[in-house]
Amino acid sequence: MNLVKLSWKYLTFRPLSTGLNVLLLALGLAIITVLVLMQDQFEKKMNRDAAGIDLVVGAKGSPLQLILAGVYHIDFPTGNISMEEAQKLSGNRLVKNIIPMALGDNYQGFRIVGTNHDYPALYDAQLQDGKLWEKPFEVVLGAEVAKKIGYKKGDEFVGSHGISEGSHEHDENKFKVVGVLEPAGNVLDRLILTSVESIWFTHDDEEPEEHADATEDHSEHSGIGFQESVAAKGFPASDQARELTTLLIQYRNPMAAIQLPRLINSGTSMQAASPSFEMARLFELLGVGITLLQGLAVVIIGISGLGIFIALYTSLKERKYDLAILRAIGASRVQLVLLIFLEGIMLTFMGAALGILLGHGFLSLIISQSEQGVVSSLQPWIFLKEELWIVVYALAVGVLSSIIPALAAYQTSIAKQLTKA
Template sequence: MTFAALAFAYLRRRWGQALLSMMVGALGIAAVATVLVGFDALPRAARHAWGGADLVVGPKGSALDLVLCCALHVAESRGLVPLAAARDALRNPMIRAEAPIALGDNVDGWRIVGTMPALLDIYHAHFASGGVWTDRLQAVAGATVARELGLKLGDAFVGAHGLVNSDEKHDKFPYKLVGVLRPTGSVLDRLMLTDIETVRYVHREQAKAEMAEHGSSDEDEAEHGPDAATAIIASFRVPTAALLVQRQIDAREALTAANPSFEIARLLSYARPLTTAVTGFGLLLMGIAAIGAALGLLATMNARTRDLALLRTLGASRADLAAVALCEAAIIAAAALATGLILAAGLLAIARDFLLLRTGLLLEPAPDADLIGLLLGGTIVATVLAAAVPSLRATRTDMEELLQS
């Protein structure tokens, strides 16, 4: 019988304690792997989401709110920006393209965005079928929207007031789908695009209809006037524009310029202490698992003197007895590592689906060699530490003492 088979047989006799040590270690490994891989993938997911949008210009206020609302489309609008002033501020040779966006409606929870064809250029979008709008009440669907709603060219749909699904339908103003975009991997896949004048027209006419019918209206025509937009999305010709143009726009009284890269990096920096805390907790669990395995092995070594004596009489050396303890610790550690990685993969898959559903962020975990080396190295160190004292106990026990016991 090999040392590994003998160690496995011993573990079967104390399977409860071995299973507990393995599960505690697995939870620690899963916590460390999930946090490190997940937080490494988040910036990449955010960069894919905002695509070619290098700058968002909106009303004076929080730059982070502006990015979350108008670049990632996961938050509510914070107001309107004077369109003429914003476009004037973006008249700069370092700006490659710019397009206004107007929010306010949705179709079954998917945002309808009033804009201009230049937005497609900013996101480097191409058509899978159809083309851009040429008239009022025509729309272009992102790849995800078209798939989820089952829409195809020529289909009609009705928008609803607000950025979330509601019963306030604009039934008198059906849209016609004239184009479907190829997947871009950006937030554009989750948007329904139309001409910005269409958004203004729908709300203006809806307000008139409600005023004629009820004497009042829930629609605010001022919000969709010809000189207002939720924000302007811009892309740069050169990277240096990130600092120069943003500083110039921020100096204006009524405008805020937000760089998605800067703002998301700042947001993630706020979460860094949480990352450190969870990683530390995972390492603590791994340490507890190593200590538990060591105590369990030591206890079994003390109760296994008859077996050790028999092995010595059969020719096993002291190093061989230590190898049995090391094999037991290695089996527990290997099972903890495998289980922990499976748990981490499951947690990352759940996080990926959750983020994709709630925010449109596509999390693509890609563990690097450093992380793999960290986990393997940590597992090996924990194995050696867990087996150290029991192995020394076995090697220092005299043959005479074993036989007398």
């Protein structure tokens, strides 16, 4: 006797009831699948993007906003800091290295980041084509930027003011692409990198020809370390006071983690924030919303489990005569129990498979609607080992829903049922 085939026949005999139970279970499991995928990828991505950065320094304001803008480039900067204070901080004995960042422009929504060569080196970035910038207005494109806008080495473009698309363009200066980075799966993929001087000169009120000489003078300083790149001696004599947006700091020793943030926050007009601390706070806040969504998914799954139980129990009452016939032709009580359990397991397995596919499909739809930002870099069709637990959880619901109907099937009396007929 083929129990699997017989169970399938019983399920397809009531397609509407079976389909409704499968769909209800799939919706609950789809929510859990999306949460698992997003939580896993977000945490890994956030940790990867912040790797090697001990402290972020910027204008006073929200510490979380400073981290999101300076490390992940998904928020507005808190403001600018003076070059004088940045230079003083660079000489502190607790600081191993400082990476300067000047923000304020974008191209088609992708942020143009003025920095030095230490920034791509922080992520061990590799060039797919060309070289790193050497002169002002030379840029290197992240892999995702190059793919979306279709630019390659030698192409030119004009940046727009602000960090979001739709602002006025800086027509006076054109950026030239000199390199494209290899895909790395980190924040660099979504950035356009250039020298700090490029950002400064773009926002000068001078005409391009007036600082053309300055551009040449700075060509040898545009990509080198912070100490040389921002030193006052590296600027033209007529240069005005300059500003930076953020500083990414690496500690020289463990003592710096205790002393340096307090020194900056209390002794300067700047603000220091720890990426690890602020992201831990963010995940803690997000955890409340994730827990609520998980609770909603569990409720939906519970309702679907109840629906499966009702469907199996009702179906059992209607086919007790069929079960009695099966017993009469040689089926054992255990086989009848297995028949009911197989129906519950097949129902929930279909729901699990459909739910996981719906979850991945929904995440893919979300990503397709977000061309830029962290969401756009997520991978919707990566299957995690945690999803196997979703299948196990679904099958457990099927087994629990089948226990009472299976016991009823076990107690089926051949004589009683055939006498009624």
